[in-house]
Amino acid sequence: MAEISVKYERLIQDLRRDFRPQREWGEGRGVFLVIGHFLVGVAAGAWLFGLAFAYTPGLVIAFLLAGAGGLAHLAFLGRPERFWHMARHVRTSWISRGFVGLALFLAGAALYLPPLLLAAWPWDQASALAQAGWLLAGAGMVVLIGYMGFVYTASKGIPFWSSPLHPVLYVAYALRGGAAALLVAIALFGPPDAAAAGRLIGIWIIITALVMVLFVLEIYGALISGNPASRRSVRELLAGRLAAAFYGGTLVIGLIVPAMLVGTRLAPLSLGLLAIIGLCSTLGDFFMKYTSIRAGVYLPLLHRAMAR
Amino acid sequence: MRWGMVIDLKRCIGCYGCQLACKAEHGTPPGVYYARVLKQEEGQYPTVRQLFLPVLCNHCEDPPCVDACPTGASFKWEEDGIVDIDHDLCVGCRACMMACPYTNRYFNDQPQHYFAQGMTPYEQTRTVRHQQNVVMKCNFCRDRVRAGKPPACVANCPTIARYFGDLDDPLSEVSVLIKERGGFTLLPEVGTGPAVYYLPP
Numbered sequence: 202m203a204e205i206s207v208k209y210e211r212l213i214q215d216l217r218r219d220f221r222p223q224r225e226w227g228e229g230r231g232v233f234l235v236i237g238h239f240l241v242g243v244a245a246g247a248w249l250f251g252l253a254f255a256y257t258p259g260l261v262i263a264f265l266l267a268g269a270g271g272l273a274h275l276a277f278l279g280r281p282e283r284f285w286h287m288a289r290h291v292r293t294s295w296i297s298r299g300f301v302g303l304a305l306f307l308a309g310a311a312l313y314l315p316p317l318l319l320a321a322w323p324w325d326q327a328s329a330l331a332q333a334g335w336l337l338a339g340a341g342m343v344v345l346i347g348y349m350g351f352v353y354t355a356s357k358g359i360p361f362w363s364s365p366l367h368p369v370l371y372v373a374y375a376l377r378g379g380a381a382a383l384l385v386a387i388a389l390f391g392p393p394d395a396a397a398a399g400r401l402i403g404i405w406i407i408i409t410a411l412v413m414v415l416f417v418l419e420i421y422g423a424l425i426s427g428n429p430a431s432r433r434s435v436r437e438l439l440a441g442r443l444a445a446a447f448y449g450g451t452l453v454i455g456l457i458v459p460a461m462l463v464g465t466r467l468a469p470l471s472l473g474l475l476a477i478i479g480l481c482s483t484l485g486d487f488f489m490k491y492t493s494i495r496a497g498v499y500l501p502l503l504h505r506a507m508a509r
Numbered sequence: 510m511r512w513g514m515v516i517d518l519k520r521c522i523g524c525y526g527c528q529l530a531c532k533a534e535h536g537t538p539p540g541v542y543y544a545r546v547l548k549q550e551e552g553q554y555p556t557v558r559q560l561f562l563p564v565l566c567n568h569c570e571d572p573p574c575v576d577a578c579p580t581g582a583s584f585k586w587e588e589d590g591i592v593d594i595d596h597d598l599c600v601g602c603r604a605c606m607m608a609c610p611y612t613n614r615y616f617n618d619q620p621q622h623y624f625a626q627g628m629t630p631y632e633q634t635r636t637v638r639h640q641q642n643v644v645m646k647c648n649f650c651r652d653r654v655r656a657g658k659p660p661a662c663v664a665n666c667p668t669i670a671r672y673f674g675d676l677d678d679p680l681s682e683v684s685v686l687i688k689e690r691g692g693f694t695l696l697p698e699v700g701t702g703p704a705v706y707y708l709p710p
Binding site: 209226231278281284287297356 | 539540542545547549560562564573575576577578579580581582598599600601602603604606607608609610611612616618619621641642643644695696699701
């Protein structure tokens with residue numbers, strides 16, 4: 202009863218505010234949605250780089266992460282037993298498209314991976330089944346890399362997320378997450394070839410720079426958009442209730458620490474160091490997503506109606 | 510036909526009658542408000558004024574909540590334009606809550622009651638129809654409207670600040686009021702085409 206009462210009182214307080222914070226995505230069970238989006242994005246990126254580097258451990262990690270991401274999504278849903286209904290509205294709903302993308306990816310990867318791992322599997326890598334799996338997983342990967350940003354952009358109630366840069370930023374997150382996941386995989390299972398780690402670090406640096414530029418542009422866009430809710434979200438992120446998570450998680454863990462490890466060459470780029478860079482990068486991406494989702498506030502209604 | 514509502518802000522006295530009538534009609538649990546009244550004070554003594562803004566689902570012409578819903582649980586009735594929820598299809602993803610610019614959707618995530626002793630017999634009777642872990646919102650009291658009655662908030666407004674009618678009929682009371690008194694909608698810039706209009710205070 203006490204918990205219900207606290208939640209009720211908080212809702213009443215929120216309804217009285219000019220800028221009502223969204224709490225459904227990112228708080229309580231809502232954190233599973235952030236985890237799900239994060240894992241699925243990393244999985245899609247890892248699959249892409251796993252294919253590019255012909256690196257089977259990377260593909261396996263991508264498959265496992267996508268499965269875990271799917272479970273996290275189910276844990277978030279209010280009625281997970283009805284999840285299969287989510288394929289019904291692909292025509293307009295980005296969540297529905299993401300659900301179909303994840304299903305394609307998991308089904309395709311389940312067909313494509315076993316012959317890579319087990320010599321005695323009923324079908325081999327050149328078979329039609331494995332090729333169909335490659336195609337399905339590839340299509341699913343493209344959807345998973347692309348859909349998430351649009352889920353937020355379609356959320357018209359939260360202007361901070363409605364930036365046209367948001368989908369591009371989420372594509373960049375997925376790529377950065379994928380590169381980072383592969384760095385960790387290389388540290389755990391060894392590199393596919395001698396030059397792979399160096400090339401992957403190079404890719405990671407380029408994508409990280411892209412993420413930084415896009416993020417700064419998005420914040421700048423929110424500040425100059427003239428939308429008070431967007432500006433409020435930026436304030437929450439940079440100087441409000443989420444500032445500690447943003448500066449500590451996103452900037453320090455996700456950017457400064459790996460950048461120092463790569464840039465200043467405090468130590469030679471050993472496999473262990475690659476793993477640390479990869480882990481910091483993915484953790485930073487999680488905080489980036491978590492804080493920008495939690496920073497969402499709804500458009501205020503009363504002021505503008507009464508200003509007429 | 511397209512059902513719509515007009516709320517005269519000059520007549521609204523902020524009595525919360527609409528909110529209570531709605532609660533009584535639908536038996537919504539605590540924390541779920543199909544209709545509510547936003548209230549604010551402006552100015553400094555002695556020139557102070559109170560502002561009231563009754564809000565509810567806007568039953569938009571182009572509802573972003575319907576587009577965002579992955580299951581089709583949020584939908585729009587073709588015959589009367591009312592935006593409704595099929596609770597048997599809702600998975601509780603809350604995408605519609607993020608898509609609604611008017612924040613008039615609520616997630617019913619746990620058994621709730623108003624008093625510390627637990628559910629009263631009245632609450633048990635009235636809340637039994639509501640599913641848990643789904644999103645809830647106003648449906649313009651569609652059952653009442655189909656039976657020829659106005660929505661509960663309209664019928665119970667003591668100052669007759671609310672009007673209900675067909676927006677597609679240019680001669681209906683709501684259409685005439687909007688035209689003659691400069692009715693406006695909330696957040697027109699988001700382009701959803703609300704069916705709830707306000708008359709200036």
